[in-house]
Amino acid sequence: MLEIVRKKFMGWEMADNFIHSPNDIIMIIWRGDKVDLEIKDSNAQDGLPALANFGLPGKCSEHSPCVVSLFDNKEHGIRPFKFLNMWSKHTDFFETVSNTWNLQVEGTAMLRLCRKLKALKDPLRKLDRKHFSHISVRAHIAEKELLQGQQLLHANPRDEFLKSRVAELMKKASRLAEAEMNFCSQLAKAKYFKNCVKCTQFFHDLIKRNKSRNQIVSLIDAGGAATTSSQQVSSLFVEYYKNLLETRKDCSKLDNEIFSVGNLVSEDQASDLLRPVLDEEIRSALMDIRDEKAPGPDGYSSCFFKKTWSTTGAEVCSEVKEFFRSGCILKQVNHAAIVC
Template identity: 45%
Template sequence: MCQKLKELKCSFKALNRQRFSHISDRAQQAVAALKQVQLDLHDNPRNLELRSKVDKLTKESRFLSEAERQFYVQITKSTYLMNCDKGTELFHAIAKRNAKRRFIATVHKADGSLTTSQSQVEDEFMGYFKGLLGRDSLFDDIDPMVLDSCPKVSVQQAQNLIKMVSRQEIKVALDGIGEDKAPGLDGYTSCFFKKARHIIGNDFCEAVEEFFRLSSLLKQVNHSAIALIPKSSHVSTVQDYRLISCCNVTYK
């Protein structure tokens, strides 16, 4: 499935160039064409061909206008865009502000001093979060008497814990992932898998079932992008950031 998804990206890129390149110009052209046909229909209201053109151009202009809006929303990632002109100073100010937000120039070290380079910033974050995630260490063996004194699951419950997942359970898990969630490194959101369920559903389920059968994940699936999200508008230490992992939908 991973190989198929990788090959599919070439087709998506070609489709994007064909249908959505120069989206602003195409949206304006569609609106202008619709207005012209509406004027022609106003002069000749009984013309069935013009009526058909109006319906067609109305759908096309709405589709392109919505595609244009989504394009700019993705760039700015701001709700302010819903109420502003995409060519105003506000739009460019928001885009510049978001670019600055993604850059961490300096942080305070554990001793209170400031970092002086990007490598030191990286070292501070790596050291702090590695400490949170834990480290390798030796543990004492578990005392069997302690286990015997604890409540135990029944044989049926134990069998349910290790049985193969059903395709209905996979479907429920997929439907529970929000369509507006950030995609993983493969670029595919849960919306893609839901909309294309009739095409890719069998491959998707087989990939999930293979993990439970072999207890192994491909490297293409078992990796994620980690984003650092500031907890407030004034951040100065690594503790002021929280981690968010953008995992592939198959991994989820």
């Protein structure tokens, strides 16, 4: 039996459709008469949305057993909003943002910004459904139409209508190919491959890996029992952080002599820390964030604010200044999303 298994493994070819398991280990070790293998085919990722593996101690053996748990009854909740950077390249994007940003909203600077960003999500979703839904399919169809048009033009090189038609198809295919590339790069979070020529299976495998990572399908409660129910997983998180943050303990008072012994800031440095934050400092800090990164939990990437700074910049600066002035921050800005 072992000889049959060894021959099957020897006949395998390593291709780019193999991805890391959730603990980021792909390991193939050949030892004499044994084969140690931990590998997962990306095709299995479609049928098995959640997978968890745990390496157990090997005790006296040189080999460690691996327990794999499969969860095929994953409950999916409402998909949160996520700004896709490819939207910013559409001609209707800036008009969509401006129309929403001109709304009159009452309240503090932080509340006004949060409400405008929330109101903008629906128009952006409509823009996505109309022009970018199933972007890979759209790009493939545009490429086929361009190929057909070029073949017709080769057969009729003097046809002026075909010349203009092919030029339009080429612009459309290039635009959709670029949008698909931006889409895959953002979801795959592959910063070292963002300038690749086209979207390969490698990108799609990275996207599948990220989706499987962004799921919490099982937790062990305080009693040591494991649960896979999404409601129980959510309640365990709430209970854990309530116990962690609501627990009060008596703390020793600060000793001012300790501060006097250490290094102190100068008067000029202290004054510099207390001075108001400048608009240019806020803008510079935002521009240093990578395009695919999100500065807040609302789903908007830094690319959105960079592209629309002429429209949204004043509101963003007012919000940041208000925070430094009041020391208060809304829960819409200061919270984390846990995907269960």
